[in-house]
Amino acid sequence: MNIALTHLDEGKVAVIKEMDLDNHIKKRLMALGLLPNSRLKVLRIAPLKGAILMDVGGYPLAISHDLAEKILVRELE
Amino acid sequence: MKEVRIGLIGSPNSGKSTIFNKLTGAYQIVGNWPGKTVETVERAVESKGRHFLLIDFPGTQTLTPTSTDEEIAMEYMIENSPDVIIQVASAIDLERSIYLSLELIELGIPILVALNQFDEAIKQGFEIDVEKLSEILGVPVIPTVAIKGEGIDKLVEKAFELVHSKSKGKMITDEDIRPQINNVMSVIKGFLPDRYPSEWFALKLFEEDPWVARKIAELDAEKRLKGVLEEEKASIKKSTGMHPSLLIVNKRRSIAERIANEVRKTKPVSRSKFIETLDSLSTSSYGYPLLAVVMATVFVATLGLGLLLRDTISYLFLGLSGYFAFNIANPLLSAILSGAQLSLLVGLSFIIPVVFSFHFFFSLLDDSGYLPRAAFLIDKAMRRIGLNGKAFIPLLLGYGCNVPACVTCRILEGDKPRFVTALMITLIPCASRMIIIYGLIAIYIGMVTALAIYLFNLFVVLLIGMIVGRSVDLRCESTGLVMVLPPYRVPVIKNALRKTWSRAKDFVYLAMPIIIIGTVFLKMLEIAGIMGHLNALFNPLFVGIFGLPGYVLSFLLFGAIRKEFALVFLMTTLNGNPLSYLSPTQIIVFTLITLFYIPCVATTVTLIRELRLRKTLMIIGINLLIAIIVGFSASVILPLFS
Numbered sequence: 001m002n003i004a005l006t007h008l009d010e011g012k013v014a015v016i017k018e019m020d021l022d023n024h025i026k027k028r029l030m031a032l033g034l035l036p037n038s039r040l041k042v043l044r045i046a047p048l049k050g051a052i053l054m055d056v057g058g059y060p061l062a063i064s065h066d067l068a069e070k071i072l073v074r075e076l077e
Numbered sequence: 078m079k080e081v082r083i084g085l086i087g088s089p090n091s092g093k094s095t096i097f098n099k100l101t102g103a104y105q106i107v108g109n110w111p112g113k114t115v116e117t118v119e120r121a122v123e124s125k126g127r128h129f130l131l132i133d134f135p136g137t138q139t140l141t142p143t144s145t146d147e148e149i150a151m152e153y154m155i156e157n158s159p160d161v162i163i164q165v166a167s168a169i170d171l172e173r174s175i176y177l178s179l180e181l182i183e184l185g186i187p188i189l190v191a192l193n194q195f196d197e198a199i200k201q202g203f204e205i206d207v208e209k210l211s212e213i214l215g216v217p218v219i220p221t222v223a224i225k226g227e228g229i230d231k232l233v234e235k236a237f238e239l240v241h242s243k244s245k246g247k248m249i250t251d252e253d254i255r256p257q258i259n260n261v262m263s264v265i266k267g268f269l270p271d272r273y274p275s276e277w278f279a280l281k282l283f284e285e286d287p288w289v290a291r292k293i294a295e296l297d298a299e300k301r302l303k304g305v306l307e308e309e310k311a312s313i314k315k316s317t318g319m320h321p322s323l324l325i326v327n328k329r330r331s332i333a334e335r336i337a338n339e340v341r342k343t344k345p346v347s348r349s350k351f352i353e354t355l356d357s358l359s360t361s362s363y364g365y366p367l368l369a370v371v372m373a374t375v376f377v378a379t380l381g382l383g384l385l386l387r388d389t390i391s392y393l394f395l396g397l398s399g400y401f402a403f404n405i406a407n408p409l410l411s412a413i414l415s416g417a418q419l420s421l422l423v424g425l426s427f428i429i430p431v432v433f434s435f436h437f438f439f440s441l442l443d444d445s446g447y448l449p450r451a452a453f454l455i456d457k458a459m460r461r462i463g464l465n466g467k468a469f470i471p472l473l474l475g476y477g478c479n480v481p482a483c484v485t486c487r488i489l490e491g492d493k494p495r496f497v498t499a500l501m502i503t504l505i506p507c508a509s510r511m512i513i514i515y516g517l518i519a520i521y522i523g524m525v526t527a528l529a530i531y532l533f534n535l536f537v538v539l540l541i542g543m544i545v546g547r548s549v550d551l552r553c554e555s556t557g558l559v560m561v562l563p564p565y566r567v568p569v570i571k572n573a574l575r576k577t578w579s580r581a582k583d584f585v586y587l588a589m590p591i592i593i594i595g596t597v598f599l600k601m602l603e604i605a606g607i608m609g610h611l612n613a614l615f616n617p618l619f620v621g622i623f624g625l626p627g628y629v630l631s632f633l634l635f636g637a638i639r640k641e642f643a644l645v646f647l648m649t650t651l652n653g654n655p656l657s658y659l660s661p662t663q664i665i666v667f668t669l670i671t672l673f674y675i676p677c678v679a680t681t682v683t684l685i686r687e688l689r690l691r692k693t694l695m696i697i698g699i700n701l702l703i704a705i706i707v708g709f710s711a712s713v714i715l716p717l718f719s
Contacts (some may be wrong), residue, residue, distance in 0.1 A: 023285065024143070028559055030326045031139045031176060033334075044360045044453075051456035051466060051558055053360055057172055057334065062453040064465055064557025065182055 087165030386430035509640035511618025
C-alpha cells in the first residue's frame with residue numbers, strides 16, 4: 001500500500017511511487033535523485049510536522065513537510 | 078586577438094569559489110552553505126603566462142533554474158557563451174555532478190570537468206576511474222584538490238587546448254527522443270539566431286523550461302512552433318507513457334546514476350563517529366536548544382572578546398597619546414585635534430573589536446556546515462510565515478551585514494518571498510548595529526540587557542515577517558524547501574581569519590576616515606553654535622515622542638550613512654561619557670531606534686538594485702514606522718520598571 005512520505009518513521013526505507021506535485025517542483029526533485037521507484041531512507045523528521053531529512057543515493061536531502069506530504073511511497077520491510 | 082573567455086560553473090560546495098580564488102588571487106567569500114556566489118563575476122586572469130577572462134557563475138545544482146541566481150547563471154551562459162566551461166564537480170557527490178555535466182554537454186560548449194575534493198573522496202573510500210568517466214562523457218576530466226592548489230595548472234592548460242580543438246562532448250540525454258528533437262530543431266533553425274544552440278533549445282522546449290519559452294516568445298515564434306511541438310510531445314507521451322519534461326529529467330538522472338556506478342568502484346566507508354553524532358544531534362529535537370546555545374555563544378563571545386580587545390586597544394592608545402600631548406592655544410585648532418584624537422580612540426576601541434570578533438566567530442560557524450542544518454530545523458517556523466527554511470540563511474547573514482544578505486535573497490524562489498525576507502533582513506542588527514548595542518548597552522547598561530535587546534529584536538523581525546507575509550499572501554508563491562545538506566567540515570582558523578579581514582576591512586578603510594572627518598565637522602558646528610539651533614528646532618519633536626534631546630537627530634542622520642556612526646558621533650559629542658548626559662532609559666530608547674529606523678545607504682542602494690524603487694520605499698516606510706512605535710512605547714514603558 002502506498003503511503004505519504006510523512007507517515008514513515010525515522011530510519012525507515014521506502015520506494016517512491018508517486019509525486020502529486022507541479023511538474024516544476026517535480027523536475028527539481030527528480031534531478032536531485034527522487035525518481036519513481038528509487039529508494040530513500042528517512043533520517044530525520046523535524047518536530048511538529050517539520051521538514052524531512054532523507055538519504056537519497058547516499059546524500060542528505062531536506063524537503064519541507066508540505067512537499068513530502070504529496071510524495072507517495074511504499075515502505076520496504 | 079580576441080580574449081579567451083573561460084566560464085567556471087559548479088554546484089554549491091564543490092569548491093568553485095576556492096578555484097576562482099586560486100586562479101585570480103582575489104578573495105571571494107567561501108562558505109559551507111549553498112549560494113555564496115549569487116552574481117556572475119568576470120575577471121582578467123594571468124596564470125603561467127596565459128591571459129584569459131575568468132567568469133564565475135553562481136553555484137547551481139542543475140541548469141533547470143528555480144531561483145534568480147540560477148537563472149542569471151543560465152541566461153549569462155547562453156547570451157555570452159564562454160569559449161570553454163570548467164565544471165567544478167564534487168568527487169564525493171558524483172551523481173549530481175554528472176547530472177550537471179550532462180546538462181552542460183547539451184549546451185554544445187566545450188567543457189572540461191575538474192573533479193574536485195578528490196582527496197576527500199579517497200579518504201571516504203571512493204575509488205573513481207577518472208579515465209573511464211572522461212571516456213563516457215567524452216570530455217576531459219581532471220582530478221583536483223582546490224584547497225591545496227593541486228591540478229589547477231593542468232586545468233588551465235587543458236582549457237586552452239579545448240579552446241583550440243573545440244572538442245565537445247556528445248549529448249546522450251536524448252537517446253529515446255532523437256526523432257522528435259530533430260523535428261522540432263528543424264523548425265527552430267528557421268528563426269533562431271545562429272549564436273544560440275538550436276539542439277539545446279529543442280531539448281529545453283520539451284523540458285518546458287520557462288526561460289526558453291520566454292525567449293521563443295521574444296522572437297515571436299510561438300505560433301510557428303506550437304503545432305509541431307504539441308504533436309511531438311504527444312508522440313513522446315504515447316511511446317513512453319511519460320510527460321516529456323519529466324521523461325528528460327528522469328532520463329538524465331538515471332544516466333548520471335548509471336555512469337556514477339560504473340566509474341566508482343567502492344561505496345563510501347562510514348564517517349567519523351564524532352561527526353556522525355554531531356550530525357544526528359544537530360538535526361534532532363535537541364537541535365533547537367543547540368541552535369539557541371550556538372547563537373548565544375557567538376554573540377556573547379563576540380561581546381566578551383570585544384570588551385577584552387577594547388581594553389587592550391584603549392590602554393595602548395592612551396599610553397601612546399601621552400607622547401603626542403598637544404598644547405595649542407588656538408581653540409579652533411585644538412578642537413579639531415582633540416576631535417580627531419577622540420574619534421580615533423572611539424573608532425579603534427569600539428568598532429574594531431566588535432567587527433573583527435563577530436566576523437571571526439561567524440566565519441567559523443559558516444565554514445562548519447552547520448547553517449544548512451539550522452535551516453532544516455527552522456523550516457517549519459519559516460513555513461508559518463510563508464517562507465521556507467532556506468530564507469534562514471540570508472536572514473542569518475543579515476547579522477553580519479545587510480548588504481550581502483539582501484543580495485543572497487536571490488537564492489529564494491519567487492518575488493514575494495524575496496521582498497519579505499529583504500524587509501526582515503533590514504530589521505536585523507548587523508555588525509554595525511552590534512557596535513551600538515555593545516558600545517551603549519553592553520558597556521553602560523549590562524550584558525543581560527544587550528541579550529534582551531537581541532531577543533526583542535528577533536521577536537519584532539518574526540512578527541513583522543508574519544504580518545507582512547500574511548498581507549501579501551506569501552503562501553501562494555512560495556514553494557517548500559528542497560536543499561542538499563553539505564557535509565560537516567572542521568573550520569580552518571586561517572580561512573576564518575582571511576574571511577574576517579575581507580568582511581571587516583571596509584570598517585577600517587571606509588569608515589574610519591569618515592568618522593574622523595565627521596567628528597571634526599561636528600566639533601566645528603558646535604563651536605559655530607549651529608548645534609544649539611538644531612537642538613532648538615528638533616527638541617520639541619524628539620522630547621515629545623521619545624523623551625530624547627533633539628541633538629540625537631544629527632547622530633541618526635550620520636547613522637543613515639553607516640549605522641555605527643550613530644554611536645561614534647554620540648560618543649565624540651558627549652565626550653565619551655554618555656551616562657552624564659543621558660539616562661539609562663534614554664540610552665535604551667536611542668539604541669532601539671537605531672536598530673530599526675532606516676536601512677543604511679549601502680543597503681538602500683542594494684535594495685533598489687534587487688527589488689526596484691517602489692518596494693525599497695515600502696521597506697523604508699515600514700522601518701520608520703516600527704522605529705517610531707518601538708521608540709515611543711519604550712520611552713513610555715521602560716520608566717515603569719526602573
